[in-house]
Amino acid sequence: MEKRTLHRAGAICAGLGAIVTGVSYGVHPELAEAAAFLPIVAGSSRFADIHWGLIIGMVLMQFGFGAVTLTLREQPERNDAGGWAQLGLYTLLVGLTLWIGVFVTEVALKPLADGLRTDPALTGGARALAGLVDAGGTAATFVYWLGVALLGTALLISRRYPRWMGAIGLVLGAVISLGIGLPRAFLGQSAWTEKIGFPILAFATLVWTLVLGVMLWRLEGAGQGRR
DSSP states (O other): OHHHHHHHHHHHHHHHHHHHHHHHHHTSOOOOOHHHHHHHHHTOSSHHHHHHHHHHHHHHHHHHHHHHHHHHHHSOOTTOHHHHHHHHHHHHHHHHHHHHHHHHHHHHHHHHHHHTTTOGGGHHHHHHHHHHHHHHHHHHHHHHHHHHHHHHHHHHHOSSSOHHHHHHHHHHHHHHIIIIIHHHHHHOOOHIIIIIHHHHHHHHHHHHHHHHHHHHHHHHHHHHHHO
16 A cells, blocks of 8 residues: 555656646746846746746656656566666756756846846856856756656666657657757757757656656556456
8 A cells, every 4th residue: 555655646746747847947938148048037027936846846756757666676577677767767866956956056046137237247147157057957958868768768678668658758868868968068059959959858758757647647556456
């Protein structure tokens, strides 16, 4: 009963976390270079609330991923799906930590951006902090979606989840980590990384997480039925 409750709580966390993260990301101000981003930050009245929403949503998602990992480690398989899932979970945790650092830094950026209206001397510090946000976001993108790819690999080789679910996670993780994170690190921001690729694929990842939560709930229900 305790295991069933844990799994269903994880399913709820995955679904609710994906929804909270999606709503918060949807109202997040448009990303831009530091010089253009600071006025956008100053003009947002809900900037801090948006980022606390992102933190809460992604933490809830992490609990959901943890519950999925537990289901894969409960029944050891020859292809070690549980080991891949655990590696993915740890990588996601590192990526989540980086994202939380980015979001907290953005919250700290808000007073500086507001202060620029009356004190131009704050420009240097505000731009430095915005640059830190940019670098941290790039690292977080690469690491977090590498974790998604690893978890997708675990689902793909496991016999407890549909293979297509694992394949989608693997593709999403690989494309964002390698196709967006790395280019952003070496070539900087572009329309692909900021306005096309990342928004679309990040939203697809949230939908994937929501579906994964539903599957986790149904998987546990099916297990109860067999017992």
